[in-house]
Amino acid sequence: MADYQALSPEDIFKNPEVRCYIESGNNCLGSIGFTEHGLAHAKRSSHYAQRILESLGYPARTCELAAIAGYMHDIGNTVNRADHAHSGALMAFTLLNKLQMPPEEIAMVCSAIGHHDEKTAYPVNPLAAALILSDKSDVRRTRVRKDAVLAADIHDRVNYAVEDMRLEIDPEQKVCTFNIVIDTEICPVMEYFEIFLERMVLCRKAARTLGLQFELIINNTRLL
Ligand SMILES: [Fe+2]
Numbered sequence: 001m002a003d004y005q006a007l008s009p010e011d012i013f014k015n016p017e018v019r020c021y022i023e024s025g026n027n028c029l030g031s032i033g034f035t036e037h038g039l040a041h042a043k044r045s046s047h048y049a050q051r052i053l054e055s056l057g058y059p060a061r062t063c064e065l066a067a068i069a070g071y072m073h074d075i076g077n078t079v080n081r082a083d084h085a086h087s088g089a090l091m092a093f094t095l096l097n098k099l100q101m102p103p104e105e106i107a108m109v110c111s112a113i114g115h116h117d118e119k120t121a122y123p124v125n126p127l128a129a130a131l132i133l134s135d136k137s138d139v140r141r142t143r144v145r146k147d148a149v150l151a152a153d154i155h156d157r158v159n160y161a162v163e164d165m166r167l168e169i170d171p172e173q174k175v176c177t178f179n180i181v182i183d184t185e186i187c188p189v190m191e192y193f194e195i196f197l198e199r200m201v202l203c204r205k206a207a208r209t210l211g212l213q214f215e216l217i218i219n220n221t222r223l224l
């Protein structure tokens with residue numbers, strides 16, 4: 001009988017190997033000119049994924065596993081941006097298996113990581129749904145790299161234009177609201193939709209998995 005360990009999110013946050021792969025993935029994307037996918041994005045995704053499930057009354061351990069999946073979800077960028085959800089899930093499997101996490105928990109974390117990226121994403125379990133919502137709602141100016149040329153990249157423009165962003169869950173009304181304020185001088189709302197429509201459709205699917213209706217509010221106007 002294997003000697004399994006109960007790993008807390010803090011155990012994973014302070015693990016130097018996990019940290020190394022988050023940073024190396026972010027460095028690869030930095031070289032290509034992509035937005036920030038490093039520790040700030042990992043911690044935010046982790047925090048929000050956990051908070052979403054907590055606010056809906058999921059068991060404490062499920063919420064902790066969401067925090068772990070959220071923190072580790074982009075390590076696959078170390079291998080390649082393409083299919084990073086799948087390579088990341090396999091890397092997470094190796095790391096968590098070595099740390100002796102029970103297989104049922106590894107399976108949930110790896111499924112969430114492996115189903116978070118647009119093209120192949122699906123809210124296959126509550127962790128995956130919470131991760132999709134937390135990951136896709138991380139749009140903020142600080143994700144734009146210092147040397148970015150705004151005129152050249154729509155992702156940079158959209159992220160740079162975001163002045164305020166809030167993801168709110170109303171457990172009573174069963175609503176998940178993504179409320180953002182964007183500077184339309186930098187990026188027209190249309191540009192936001194050009195790259196985020198697919199993500200917002202995915203968020204709606206994820207919200208539904210958690211029994212919630214998804215609402216998108218941009219500059220005080222309800223769009224979804
Ligand atoms: Fe990702």
Ligand SMILES: [Fe+2]
Pocket residue numbers: 037041045073074135
């Ligand atoms: Fe991400």
